[in-house]
């Protein structure tokens with residue numbers, strides 16, 4: 614067994630990212646195939662408890678403290694550092710160690726392992742806190758929602774598992790306005806969920822496309838751009854590029870927008886007519902997947918109506934393969950169902966969506982094949 618595990622470890626070290634993920638998937642599959650019914654019951658049954666305990670430890674700063682320490686820490690030291698009661702910490706650390714989030718080196722003494730170090734990253738904390746705080750109550754309500762709607766694919770964005778969970782008639786983004794803590798996790802998660810080197814900017818021929826853009830013309834309009842991380846990236850990468858760079862979002866995001874020199878921050882609701890006419894690039898990332906098809910059509914119609922013949926509509930989204938979708942992508946798809954009655958789409962589904970509104974998908978740039986992320990280059994159909 615030890616020998617087999619060492620060989621797999623070496624194989625993982627020598628593998629590229631795809632190979633590493635394949636190894637993880639194979640090991641999980643093997644472990645699950647060995648389960649007896651009680652193992653499967655316990656694995657699923659206690660799934661949410663692990664996240665709850667991890668959230669407690671984010672609040673206590675435990676993972677960062679363990680990661681910072683070069684040596685193992687006793688429960689007494691941990692209790693003193695976190696301010697939590699010793700008796701409680703004994704139980705929490707025992708639980709964390711039981712599911713390998715920390716390593717127990719001897720009685721009541723713990724050290725950071727790789728999972729602890731991952732949990733100590735601010736980006737990991739923001740993502741887990743978003744899924745736990747905002748999304749998880751919605752997941753709990755998926756069964757009720759689907760039972761009520763007769764097990765049909767949800768398309769009514771005004772009544773989703775989100776509305777069941779939070780007992781509100783507001784849309785998720787309007788609701789966020791009064792949830793500063795949860796909104797902050799969400800914004801941080803959106804900003805850090807992908808590495809900057811894996812972005813459309815590394816793949817799309819921006820300079821070629823915008824070469825002749827006059828300084829007064831809007832060159833890049835980021836619609837639903839959050840607090841402006843991508844506008845900042847665009848500006849940093851194309852410092853000398855002439856043309857206006859504009860961030861658009863709802864008032865609560867614009868209120869927190871980054872003060873990037875050269876970026877105009879503008880309040881705009883994308884269900885209203887687009888005020889910036891004839892821009893070179895209209896760009897939306899992770900926006901359209903938040904909406905069911907009839908709402909996506911409304912959003913892109915407003916953009917289509919102001920596009921110049923040489924404008925580009927760039928849609929940066931997950932593009933699902935037709936078969937064998939991975940667990941993360943299908944989980945995101947299900948969370949879209951829960952929150953918005955929306956979905957992740959295949960390239961054929963995207964193409965059809967644009968085509969119905971007089972737009973053509975001319976090229977797809979997959980910039981992260983492992984996560985299926987790509988940018989769809991969409992243009993006015995000839996004759997529109």
Ligand SMILES: C[S@@+](CC[C@H](N)C(=O)[O-])C[C@H]1O[C@@H](n2cnc3c(N)ncnc32)[C@H](O)[C@@H]1O
Nearest residue numbers: 786803837838839862863866881882883898899
């Ligand atoms: C999933 S986030 C994506 C943010 C950003 N594009 C990114 O990829 O990091 C969706 C964004 O759409 C914005 N949004 C939602 N409804 C909107 C509306 N009606 N008009 C403008 N922005 C909206 C939200 O405030 C949020 O910033």
